[in-house]
Amino acid sequence: MTANVRVGLIGSGFAAAFHARAYRLIRDIDVEIVGVAASALGSAQRFAAEHGIADAYGEAQALIARADVNVVDLCVPNRLHEPLALAAMAAGKHVICEKPLTGYFGGAQAADPVGKTARATMYAEAVASAQRMLAAERAYGVRLMYAENWLHSPAVVKADRLAAASGGTILEIRGQECHSGSHAEYAREWAQAGGGSLLRLGSHPLCAALWLKREEGLRRDGRPIGVRSVMAECTDLSRVPSFRAESPHYLVDAWHDVENWSSVLLTFEDDTRAIIEASDIVLGGMDDSLTLMLSNARVDCKLSLNNALTAFAPTHETFGDEYLLEKSSTKAGWSHVSVDEEFLLGYPQEIRDCVESVAHDRPARGTSQLGLDVVRVIYAAYRSAEEGRRIAL
Numbered sequence: 001m002t003a004n005v006r007v008g009l010i011g012s013g014f015a016a017a018f019h020a021r022a023y024r025l026i027r028d029i030d031v032e033i034v035g036v037a038a039s040a041l042g043s044a045q046r047f048a049a050e051h052g053i054a055d056a057y058g059e060a061q062a063l064i065a066r067a068d069v070n071v072v073d074l075c076v077p078n079r080l081h082e083p084l085a086l087a088a089m090a091a092g093k094h095v096i097c098e099k100p101l102t103g104y105f106g107g108a109q110a111a112d113p114v115g116k117t118a119r120a121t122m123y124a125e126a127v128a129s130a131q132r133m134l135a136a137e138r139a140y141g142v143r144l145m146y147a148e149n150w151l152h153s154p155a156v157v158k159a160d161r162l163a164a165a166s167g168g169t170i171l172e173i174r175g176q177e178c179h180s181g182s183h184a185e186y187a188r189e190w191a192q193a194g195g196g197s198l199l200r201l202g203s204h205p206l207c208a209a210l211w212l213k214r215e216e217g218l219r220r221d222g223r224p225i226g227v228r229s230v231m232a233e234c235t236d237l238s239r240v241p242s243f244r245a246e247s248p249h250y251l252v253d254a255w256h257d258v259e260n261w262s263s264v265l266l267t268f269e270d271d272t273r274a275i276i277e278a279s280d281i282v283l284g285g286m287d288d289s290l291t292l293m294l295s296n297a298r299v300d301c302k303l304s305l306n307n308a309l310t311a312f313a314p315t316h317e318t319f320g321d322e323y324l325l326e327k328s329s330t331k332a333g334w335s336h337v338s339v340d341e342e343f344l345l346g347y348p349q350e351i352r353d354c355v356e357s358v359a360h361d362r363p364a365r366g367t368s369q370l371g372l373d374v375v376r377v378i379y380a381a382y383r384s385a386e387e388g389r390r391i392a393l
Helices: 016-024 043-051 060-064 078-091 119-141 154-166 199-219 341-345 345-358 368-385
Strands: 004-010 030-037 055-056 073-074 094-098 144-147 172-176 225-237 262-266 275-281 287-294 298-304 310-313 333-336
Touching: 004 016, 004 060, 004 345, 016 030, 016 043, 016 144, 016 341, 016 345, 030 043, 030 060, 030 119, 030 345, 055 060, 060 078, 073 078, 078 094, 078 119, 094 345, 119 144, 119 341, 119 368, 144 345, 144 368, 154 199, 154 287, 154 298, 154 341, 172 199, 199 225, 199 262, 199 275, 199 287, 199 368, 262 368, 341 345
Parallel strands: 004 030, 004 073, 030 055, 073 094, 094 144, 172 275
Antiparallel strands: 172 287, 225 262, 262 275, 287 298, 310 333
């Protein structure tokens, strides 16, 4: 048990900001972000000033080396997850790693684009990367916690409780995360992101589906229900000629070598199914949903576009700078206004669970094994899409 949780936060972007806000909500555990590091010192200094963090660093290793830091929180581009996690664990620090755990990023300087690498090679190397991270976790006796907010969304947590109460079999899971496209430059290149919409967006509903079937198996048979096989299709729909000819484009269209649309069919070990969809071609704001088809019930989770608060405005300017909904391109007309988006998506609960894991010496819900399973399924899906066949796990 650790009395004081002292966090070194690496990253100063979108994810780091909601992590920082989540730490501040924890009142009953002695937790503090003692320093933040970013690739540019100025960025770290601005983030530290905004979030009340004492120290800022222009490189990660100095923060990892601090004796008082016992948790390193990684909110950095995907390609940096493995090297920074290995460095932190070697220094005896627990690690919180934002999704995805890792991926394939090799060959950035090769003659062929990374996105043209055989997906079988990507699968093997991405899984090996994740396995190295889990091996370090065991070797250094620390926790590698997988930060997946959907595991803590109130809707998903309640769905699991309803499934347990019903005693029924989860026959099918349908999950999706879709919006109009990431504006982050790194998200458009395989060498930086490790994949497109499936990895960046689909990892959320996929992880929830894996966890729900795991919990069902543990309740019923004392062992998790894993994935037997994967079938998938992935493509970049922004390359459709008629779309290219349109102007203006309301969807992000500057993808380099990653997909912006994906659909995955999972077959579990008990012959049940899940359909996971992830795309960057959906207007109208973030669309996150998860449906459980049970043998004796149905459960629908709406993580976004819910009706707790709706608002109408005749123009985009009516509501000024007031935030309404992530990825909403306009405030005109009717809007599904999120009353507490971060809570509904599970971000504060995710961080609290990781802090409790360290403070109370218990496993986090987002285990490293779950992170590995997500990587394995996603890259099997990429392989399926390329080879046009079902991939057995």
